[in-house]
Amino acid sequence: MTASTPFFPAEWRIESASQIADTVAGTVFEVTRAGGEVDVVKVLKEKVLGDSLRGADFITWRDGVGCIRLIARSQNMLLMEHAGKVTLRDHMDVHGDMEATRIAAEVLKEYHRPCDVRPPASLLPLPCYFASLFRKAEEERGYGVSSPFTEAADLAQALIADQRDIRPLHGDLHHENIMLGPRGWLIIDPAGLIGDAALDVANMFSNPLDRFDLTRSEERIASMAEIFAETLGRDVRTILRYAFAYGCLSASWHEEDGNIGDRDDELAVAAAVHNVLSQV
Numbered sequence: 237m238t239a240s241t242p243f244f245p246a247e248w249r250i251e252s253a254s255q256i257a258d259t260v261a262g263t264v265f266e267v268t269r270a271g272g273e274v275d276v277v278k279v280l281k282e283k284v285l286g287d288s289l290r291g292a293d294f295i296t297w298r299d300g301v302g303c304i305r306l307i308a309r310s311q312n313m314l315l316m317e318h319a320g321k322v323t324l325r326d327h328m329d330v331h332g333d334m335e336a337t338r339i340a341a342e343v344l345k346e347y348h349r350p351c352d353v354r355p356p357a358s359l360l361p362l363p364c365y366f367a368s369l370f371r372k373a374e375e376e377r378g379y380g381v382s383s384p385f386t387e388a389a390d391l392a393q394a395l396i397a398d399q400r401d402i403r404p405l406h407g408d409l410h411h412e413n414i415m416l417g418p419r420g421w422l423i424i425d426p427a428g429l430i431g432d433a434a435l436d437v438a439n440m441f442s443n444p445l446d447r448f449d450l451t452r453s454e455e456r457i458a459s460m461a462e463i464f465a466e467t468l469g470r471d472v473r474t475i476l477r478y479a480f481a482y483g484c485l486s487a488s489w490h491e492e493d494g495n496i497g498d499r500d501d502e503l504a505v506a507a508a509v510h511n512v513l514s515q516v
Contacts, residue, residue, distance in 0.1 A: 241265070242279055245310045253277065261288050261425065266318070276319075280312040288314075290428030293356035294404055302347030303423050304415075319424050320417025325444050328411060333450055336411060337460050340440060341467040343414055343421045348403060348433060355404045355430060362399070362431035365407070366392045369481070372488040384506055388484030391477055399432040401468070406436055410443035434474050437464040438482030442505045452508045461512070476513040480506050 244250045249270035257264040262280040269275060280288040292314055295306040305317040328336035366389075373389030376382075406413070407427030415422055429435070441460060442451055450456050458472075461479070465472045483506030490499035 242313070244277060244313070245308070248277075248308060248310075248315055250277070260284060267315075274318050275307060276316050278314045278316065280314065282312075285312060287427060290356075290358045290360060291426040292428075293358045294406070294426040294428040297351065297353060297356050297404065298347055299351075299353070300419075301349055301351070302343055302345075303426070316424075317419075318417065319415035319422050322416040323412050324414035324416075324421070325411035327416065328444070333456065334459070337440070337463055339421055340409065340411075340414060340437075341463050343423060344409070344436065344464075345467060346421075347406065347423055348436075356428070359404055359428050359430035360407070362392075362396050362429065362435065365429055365431070366396070366481070366485055368488040368492060369485040372491065384484050384503060384510070385488060388481045388506070392481040392485070395432065395435075395474075395477060395481060400470070401433040402431055403433055405429040405431060405433065408439060409436055410439050412443075432478070433468050434464075434470050434478045435482065437468070437475065438478045439486075440464070441479040441509060442483060442486060442502060445501075448501070448504075451505045454508055454512050457509055457512045458516075461516075472516055473513065476509055476516065480509045480513060483509060 241253050244253070244267070250267045251270055253265040253267045255263060256266045256276070260281070261284050262278045265277045265279070267275055267277050292306060292309055295303055295316070299305070304319045306314060307317065308315040324336050324339060327339065369385065369389050369392060373386045376386050406423055407429035408425060409423065413423055413425050415424055441457060444450070457476075461472045461475045465475045468475070483502050487499045487502035487506065490496070490502060
């Protein structure tokens with residue numbers, strides 16, 4: 237192990253480690269343990285530690301169903317099953333967007349399967365999740381402005397007041413968080429929410445982030461909405477309404493972080509979703 241490699245708990249019996257990713261949420265190491273097992277360790281970053289620990293609670297609760305397994309945790313470190321090296325984005329680049337969407341729908345069904353174990357108390361409810369959008373909309377109203385943020389905030393309030401099929405949610409489902417490994421397609425890096433199941437597909441409409449030809453395509457948006465509506469047993473309008481509200485929520489996060497280009501990209505996706513919604 238190098239000087240930059242953290243000290244892992246002795247009981248994890250890690251013999252070698254190499255860094256494979258460094259994200260906003262944490263630094264990820266591929267590790268080999270004394271028994272020959274190849275797993276991953278994620279060292280969580282302080283800025284988003286609370287969100288990451290909620291995700292760890294979700295993984296523990298899901299216990300391997302459609303999701304990677306959490307093997308052990310120690311303070312800011314998570315020892316987890318290796319999910320594989322092929323992302324749904326990789327698969328999409330070879331096999332096409334439609335197949336990727338259908339795979340995401342099947343993965344969704346798997347990790348949404350009923351569980352007899354009580355969900356973790358730490359999961360974030362949707363009123364808290366949408367807080368940034370509500371703040372942004374209140375600011376806009378203070379200036380006497382009507383905008384996508386104000387419309388989306390009103391819509392989010394209505395959706396939250398009429399939630400159906402409330403369950404634990406991944407909360408950040410996209411093409412890089414679905415991996416193909418020895419146990420098939422699994423989710424990684426959940427945000428750990430609880431609320432209407434229809435919210436859990438909203439981020440898929442904004443991804444892959446660099447594929448504007450897809451994310452702003454009204455034909456693709458309509459097709460995805462049909463697939464996810466069928467998967468969840470919901471109506472298309474509800475799927476699209478959550479997608480629009482989420483797009484504006486994501487834009488409000490980017491504005492808070494000073495990422496104006498990313499904000500505008502999200503608003504462009506939200507506008508395309510809004511156009512489709514107006515036609516159904």
